[in-house]
Amino acid sequence: MTQRLYYHDSFLYHFDAEVSEVRGTSKAALFLDRTAFYPTSGGQIFDTGVISSEDETLRVTEVADTEDGRVIHYLDAPPKSLHPGTKIHGEIDQTRRRDHMQQHTGQHVLSAAFVRLFDLHTVSFHMADDYCSIDIDTPTLTKEKIERAEREANEIILENRPIEIRFVTRDEAANLGLRKIPVADRDELRIIDIRDYDLSACGGTHVNQTGQIGCILLRKAEKVRQGWRVEFIAGQRAVATARRDYTALTETAAMFSAHIYDVPVQARKSLDEIRSLRKQHEQSLEELAEAQAAAILAGIPEENSFRLVVRAFADRDMNFLKLLAQKLTRIAPNVVALLGTTSPQPSLVFAQSAGQQADMGKLMKDALAKVGGRGGGSKDMAQGGVPNGESVSPALDGASSQIRS
Numbered sequence: 001m002t003q004r005l006y007y008h009d010s011f012l013y014h015f016d017a018e019v020s021e022v023r024g025t026s027k028a029a030l031f032l033d034r035t036a037f038y039p040t041s042g043g044q045i046f047d048t049g050v051i052s053s054e055d056e057t058l059r060v061t062e063v064a065d066t067e068d069g070r071v072i073h074y075l076d077a078p079p080k081s082l083h084p085g086t087k088i089h090g091e092i093d094q095t096r097r098r099d100h101m102q103q104h105t106g107q108h109v110l111s112a113a114f115v116r117l118f119d120l121h122t123v124s125f126h127m128a129d130d131y132c133s134i135d136i137d138t139p140t141l142t143k144e145k146i147e148r149a150e151r152e153a154n155e156i157i158l159e160n161r162p163i164e165i166r167f168v169t170r171d172e173a174a175n176l177g178l179r180k181i182p183v184a185d186r187d188e189l190r191i192i193d194i195r196d197y198d199l200s201a202c203g204g205t206h207v208n209q210t211g212q213i214g215c216i217l218l219r220k221a222e223k224v225r226q227g228w229r230v231e232f233i234a235g236q237r238a239v240a241t242a243r244r245d246y247t248a249l250t251e252t253a254a255m256f257s258a259h260i261y262d263v264p265v266q267a268r269k270s271l272d273e274i275r276s277l278r279k280q281h282e283q284s285l286e287e288l289a290e291a292q293a294a295a296i297l298a299g300i301p302e303e304n305s306f307r308l309v310v311r312a313f314a315d316r317d318m319n320f321l322k323l324l325a326q327k328l329t330r331i332a333p334n335v336v337a338l339l340g341t342t343s344p345q346p347s348l349v350f351a352q353s354a355g356q357q358a359d360m361g362k363l364m365k366d367a368l369a370k371v372g373g374r375g376g377g378s379k380d381m382a383q384g385g386v387p388n389g390e391s392v393s394p395a396l397d398g399a400s401s402q403i404r405s
């Protein structure tokens with residue numbers, strides 16, 4: 001068993017120890033007789049830092065619990081001179097540890113707030129590099145409850161209550177009214193006592209007074225399988241996130257020349273405008289296609305009992321071609337329309353009035369077989385994309401000769 005120094009002092013960043021085992025087969029690692037490095041467990045992630053001897057200094061990149069109750073320190077490189085018995089000095093990355101303590105202790109306060117205010121219990125805790133979350137056992141969670149829990153948690157932080165570590169037996173713990181008792185079979189329990197507010201059994205690292213948490217900011221809340229997941233951040237992370245939010249919001253506000261608090265109203269207004277303009281645009285295109293179809297047909301005589309329209313455009317998209325084809329073949333009962341556009345996307349649309357004899361799908365296939373491209377369609381309407389603008393005219397010429405023959 002490794003002696004865990006962080007159990008008694010979470011602010012111990014420097015310590016001396018002795019190497020008890022060196023592993024260097026696949027991933028270099030060290031075991032020590034005692035350590036202040038925290039291994040990933042109980043939702044809290046591992047510490048990093050350095051381990052140095054008289055001869056070398058190694059970076060600790062990950063720390064984990066092993067099944068036999070020891071702590072394994074993974075290293076960035078295999079040690080050259082360390083062996084069982086070597087005296088080392090360990091140094092924890094303080095910024096990272098302080099951040100973890102702020103998040104983790106913040107979680108104790110937040111979970112306790114949900115219990116005290118609404119009798120809502122935390123079933124799991126997750127800490128990632130950028131945010132933390134708790135899962136709460138409840139079918140519903142309102143915005144009002146989230147905001148009240150956030151306010152209460154921050155009040156407890158402001159009150160700067162002492163946080164103490166106590167060791168008790170499982171029997172003693174049963175009478176203490178703990179918020180959380182672990183299922184593990186150990187007889188001694190480590191209790192984290194936030195004075196007159198929360199008692200829970202926990203093996204993690206915590207700050208000494210609630211004021212050291214700094215603050216708690218609740219973020220996203222969403223329904224998950226086992227209840228509701230509430231994301232939060234504490235301390236410097238909360239400040240950094242608020243700073244990032246402010247920067248994004250300020251940038252957005254500048255686009256609207258508005259105050260940041262008016263961004264939602266301005267964004268909604270813009271979206272409404274876009275929707276209404278899109279509608280107007282569609283209506284205008286419809287009218288344009290209708291008028292253009294009538295004008296085109298006015299100049300096309302009937303030949304062999306049908307009227308053949310062949311047109312290439314330089315700046316119409318496929319949707320407009322289809323709209324125009326639709327109008328052309330509906331205005332008169334005997335129209336065959338062969339349309340193409342060279343940009344933005346070189347394409348072809350072939351259509352005929354319902355009941356006409358030709359087969360537009362086959363005509364399209366034949367045209368594409370000559371110039372290349374992909375497409376197809378039904379007897380009355382077909383469409384296809386061609387490789388370039390230069391292939392549009394030859395494709396239309398070929399199709400019109402085929403129709404006339």
Ligand SMILES: [Zn+2]
Pocket residue numbers: 104105108192202203204205206
């Ligand atoms: Zn804890």
